[in-house]
Amino acid sequence: MDFRLSQEQEQFADSLRRWVERNYSFEQRKKIVESEQGTSEKAWQALAELGATALAVPEEQGGLNGSAVDMLIVMKELGRGLVVEPFFATALGAEFLKRTGGHEILEKVATGEAKLACALNERDAAHDLFDLAVSAKASGNGYLLNGEKTVVIHGAQADALIVSARTSGTQRDHDGI
Missing domain, CATH: 2.40.110.10 (Butyryl-CoA Dehydrogenase, subunit A, domain 2)
Incomplete structure (x- = not known):
């Protein structure tokens, strides 16, 4: 069994890594954590633009229907910067919604609107x-x-x-x- 990432997955990981390095320094993270919301809407929208929020959503609802490995890539790269945006909570919620319905909100998750x-x-x-x-x-x-x-x-x-x-x-x- 081959456990190496595909070329597409490597490129995705590199894009996320670069985003974290450029946009989530310790000082930037500190400002976000100390803000009233405790997270950054700008960072969340950037994750949506990179496709991260669409991974847990089926293609029928506008998502990318990513694999567990794809999700692991996001978690690993976000972990590098101790990113505080609600990616894991949203991805877990999307998994529940895929099994029980809730297609309208899944469409919003895919685009980063929810x-x-x-x-x-x-x-x-x-x-x-x-x-x-x-x-x-x-x-x-x-x-x-x-x-x-x-x-x-x-x-x-x-x-x-x-x-x-x-x-x-x-x-x-x-x-x-």
Whole structure:
């Protein structure tokens, strides 16, 4: 099995690396982190222009349908500069939306118009994602949520939240989520 990056992936990694080197120095990052928002809209739009935000989105919704390796490339290069933009939270949210619908917001994720965050953790769950107390009851065209989530990384920057909730079953069941 060949684990080398393709020429296209190498070029993508180089583009991201150059962007981080030019636009995300320690001083630039410090200014971003100390800003009111804690992230940079300019940096987010640059990531969208580079195609990073479109990787987790299927082609049918305007994305690039990137592979896990493509996502790894982005995470590695953003990690070099300790980039604080909500790429991981948005990519994870996009993965959930690909499986459950939400095509309209996926189109916005692909273009960088929308950022996502995932509300998965609950106070007493000890990081067990099946240990859900939050419930969801059908109500009109959506669901009424009841419960509390904790530690929603990039929740403050998100345009939409992906919230895990139980529609049936008991607290630790694997079904009904």
